[in-house]
Amino acid sequence: PHRTCCRTPPGATPAMNCRAEVLEVSVEGRQVEEAMLAVLHTVLLHRSTGKFHYKKEGTYSIGTVGTQDVDCDFIDFAYVRVSSEELDRALRKAVGEFKDALRNSGSDGMGQISLEFYQKKKSRWPFSDECIPWELWTIKVNVVNLANEQERQICREKVGEKLCEKIINIVEVMNRHEYLPKMPTQSEVDNVFDTSLKDVQPYLYKISYQITDSLGTSVTTTMRRLIKDTLAL
Amino acid sequence: MDTDLSSQDRKDLDKFIKFFALKTVQVIVQARLGEKICTRSSSSPTGSDWFNLAIKDIPEVTHEAKKALAGQLPAVGRSMCVEISLKTSEGDSMELEIWCLEMNEKCDKEIKVSYTVYNRLSLLLKSLLAITRVTPAYRLSRKQGHEYVILYRIYFGEVQLSGLGEGFQTVRVGTVGTPVGTITLSCAYRINLAFMSTRAGEDNGAVYPSVEDSQEVCTTSFSTSPPSQLSSSRLSYQPAALGVGSADMGFPVLFAGGLNAAHPHQLIGPGKEGGVPPIPSQPAHGTQADQERMCTPLDGVHYSAATPSSSEDTETVSNSSEGKCGSPHDLLETIFIRKVGAFVNKPINQVTMANLDIPFAMFAPKNVELEDNDPMVNPPDSPETESPLQGSLHSEGSSGSSTGNTHDDFVMIDFKPAFSKDDILPMDLGTFYREFQNPPQLSSLSIDIGAQSMAEDLDSLPEKLAVHEKNVKEFDAFVETLQ
Numbered sequence: 001p002h003r004t005c006c007r008t009p010p011g012a013t014p015a016m017n018c019r020a021e022v023l024e025v026s027v028e029g030r031q032v033e034e035a036m037l038a039v040l041h042t043v044l045l046h047r048s049t050g051k052f053h054y055k056k057e058g059t060y061s062i063g064t065v066g067t068q069d070v071d072c073d074f075i076d077f078a079y080v081r082v083s084s085e086e087l088d089r090a091l092r093k094a095v096g097e098f099k100d101a102l103r104n105s106g107s108d109g110m111g112q113i114s115l116e117f118y119q120k121k122k123s124r125w126p127f128s129d130e131c132i133p134w135e136l137w138t139i140k141v142n143v144v145n146l147a148n149e150q151e152r153q154i155c156r157e158k159v160g161e162k163l164c165e166k167i168i169n170i171v172e173v174m175n176r177h178e179y180l181p182k183m184p185t186q187s188e189v190d191n192v193f194d195t196s197l198k199d200v201q202p203y204l205y206k207i208s209y210q211i212t213d214s215l216g217t218s219v220t221t222t223m224r225r226l227i228k229d230t231l232a233l
Numbered sequence: 234m235d236t237d238l239s240s241q242d243r244k245d246l247d248k249f250i251k252f253f254a255l256k257t258v259q260v261i262v263q264a265r266l267g268e269k270i271c272t273r274s275s276s277s278p279t280g281s282d283w284f285n286l287a288i289k290d291i292p293e294v295t296h297e298a299k300k301a302l303a304g305q306l307p308a309v310g311r312s313m314c315v316e317i318s319l320k321t322s323e324g325d326s327m328e329l330e331i332w333c334l335e336m337n338e339k340c341d342k343e344i345k346v347s348y349t350v351y352n353r354l355s356l357l358l359k360s361l362l363a364i365t366r367v368t369p370a371y372r373l374s375r376k377q378g379h380e381y382v383i384l385y386r387i388y389f390g391e392v393q394l395s396g397l398g399e400g401f402q403t404v405r406v407g408t409v410g411t412p413v414g415t416i417t418l419s420c421a422y423r424i425n426l427a428f429m430s431t432r433a434g435e436d437n438g439a440v441y442p443s444v445e446d447s448q449e450v451c452t453t454s455f456s457t458s459p460p461s462q463l464s465s466s467r468l469s470y471q472p473a474a475l476g477v478g479s480a481d482m483g484f485p486v487l488f489a490g491g492l493n494a495a496h497p498h499q500l501i502g503p504g505k506e507g508g509v510p511p512i513p514s515q516p517a518h519g520t521q522a523d524q525e526r527m528c529t530p531l532d533g534v535h536y537s538a539a540t541p542s543s544s545e546d547t548e549t550v551s552n553s554s555e556g557k558c559g560s561p562h563d564l565l566e567t568i569f570i571r572k573v574g575a576f577v578n579k580p581i582n583q584v585t586m587a588n589l590d591i592p593f594a595m596f597a598p599k600n601v602e603l604e605d606n607d608p609m610v611n612p613p614d615s616p617e618t619e620s621p622l623q624g625s626l627h628s629e630g631s632s633g634s635s636t637g638n639t640h641d642d643f644v645m646i647d648f649k650p651a652f653s654k655d656d657i658l659p660m661d662l663g664t665f666y667r668e669f670q671n672p673p674q675l676s677s678l679s680i681d682i683g684a685q686s687m688a689e690d691l692d693s694l695p696e697k698l699a700v701h702e703k704n705v706k707e708f709d710a711f712v713e714t715l716q
Contacts (some may be wrong), residue, residue: 045359050285051276064279066272066287067362078371080362083274083287148671164367168404171360175407177353199274 018133021173023166026142027075028155029109032102034072035163036095036139040115040207041070041081042167043137044091046174047117048082048202052193054186065200076160079167084200094207101211102143109143111211117203119181120191134179238412242346246411249346250306252283253354254313254334257361257418258298258387259288261315261332264365265374265383284355301387307336309414314393316386317370322379328396329370329383330422335392337417341410353409357418360407368404368422398425 027035050063066083081088095113102109117135146152181203184192193201238246263270272287282288298313307313312335320326344350365371374383394401406418701708 042363045363046356050274050278053278061278062285063276064274064282064285064287066274067359068271069269069366071269076372078269078366078375080270080366083272167363167367171363171406174356174360175405177409183348199276 017179018136019173019178020136020138021169022138022140023169024140024142025159025162025166026144027159028146028152029103029143031072031074031155031159032099032141032143033092033095034075034077035159036098036113036141037070037081037091038072038075038077038079038163039137039139039166039170040091040095040113041088042079042170043115044087044202044205045080045082046170047135047205048084048087048200049193051195051197051199051201052189054189058185060186063199063201072160074156075163076156077163079163082200082202084197086197087200087202091207094209098209101209102141105211109211110141111209112138112140113207113209114138115205115207117205120204122191134181238346242412246346246350246413247306249351249354250411250416251302253358253416254302254307255290255295255298256283256286256288256358257332257334258313258315259290259294260358260361261317261365262294262385263289263291264362264371265317265385267374267377267383284351284358286355286358288358297387301389303389305389307334307389307416309336309338311390312336312392313389314387316388316393316396317374318384318386318396319370319373319377319381320384321381326384327426328398328423329373330368330420331392331394331397332420333392333418335417335419336414339410339415340412341415342412344410344412346412350409350411354416357407357409357416361418364404364406364420368420369424369426370422394421397421397423400424 023039025035025039045067048065050065052060052062054060067080068083069078070081071078098111098113102111105111115137116133118131118133121130121132123129144155146155181192189195192204194204195201272289274287275282278285302313305311312333314334315332316328317330317332318326318328370383373381377383401421401423403419403421406420408418409416
């Protein structure tokens, strides 16, 4: 994702004027990556345009976005993503980190991954640019452990059905035609879009994640508690 | 009516709606070909990609769509519908989905045609790409081939949902408001796949290529439309065979003058890809006549049609249209048909899964009532023996064994060749394999024992510390040797 140094505007919570959607899924460990990619790619399909080419007098033309089908290996499911290897790599990297963090947290894997779309607002020196989020997608993940092949087969199908529902939910939100940043002028385009990719142009986005343990607290708190308890001989 | 809309805007809007309709059909049909679709992104606009999306145009599909539209545009009371159906190799057929592109009266006068409407139509096409992979027919279409094929039919006019069976579900893809009405795109899909027999559930393996040279015209019994509206079961790329009469050419011509710089040419002549057809002298009459017909009111329900024969449709629709997307895929379960062999004495209701005449019946999903015997549901007590293997052999049998097996440490297993069956004794090999697949958890890994040993460790710490302190000199000497 586009690396930026942004600060939240003073006095503003991230939720101000920011549309927030939450999706929840329960998956088996090996399904985490595909399920996350399916959801993130579906959102980004709707939030990416072709590359802008500005011409004189402030007009611009837009490149073409290709799409491709992706079949999942561990889920009975298929989804459509934007044909951009760069974008796919970026998402896979983020999802891979999330999956590893989930795995390292212990057997009761629970966490959430967030995709936030934001706009940059230039500030004067000495202040750094502000990042103003306008849409936030959060996917809460609960990792389940299954005992045998039979349960795994059922899980493949069930998770596939659940993801179908999620796709329908996402499309429903997209169809509301709520706030979208204004189409920018050439000088402003980097404040609205990620122009670093060579074939498509998604809105500026960032991906972050959080891991929680089964008690709902963060992992570091739990580790601290464990060590304290162990040393209290 | 639309006095606020400039003529240029009006022309643009009609053009957008027309090409949106054509692209919608392409996306739907391509999603049911049974193949994975892949198109490339291009950063430099070529100008021939409508809505900034790379969607291929299959000429035959465009031809069928234009034939159905016959120069008109979707309007109030006149919807463009793409019907997806399934036909088995034995000739049974069934409607699976109806995709509807409709227009209602709700106008948005303020919206900017060339910009906002266009971008929203582009977004709607993306949503359509996503939703077409999510309905049950997608998975069916990926498996089409020898057992069944997926057909499409395009018609224009009133939506006919009666072929979808009872309790069909609907999913809305999206809406776009325009100054002349609101465009709505939705799908009604069947969930009652009752007539599907075992054939439909089987995995066909290789995906059958859906492009062939021969073109079959289906005169199927399910359709009440004239045969000319039916499309072939295989999509074929036949550049030359399509009609080249002026009636076909007339339709695209209307928009020849309204092109702006961003989209130099969008005309798709039949039989040509990307070429610009010659311009006949008279403009298409379709759109003019269309405007006069746009006054038909549409009542509030999504799919209601004006004719009395579809009154029951209206009822079903109002029940179904609020329905959420449940589990569309429940219906793809295979149904095993029990065959009882000749000369079998056993009454049918005593036939268990193990006696079904299917190979490897032992590995078929267990019946629910046998869960009590499942070692994973009620794990056996930690066995006294060391080896977990032996532990699993000692545990009570699972679904396959009708007699209790008392084994010693190791079992002599009679080798039974595959497909051999013995109604009296269970298949030991099968039982063994199933149990071995589900070994109980290692006792050293279970939490109780872990906690126990930790407590023990902690208790013994002071003693251990004392011992180590005594031997401190030895340890120091050892450390010296290491340095």
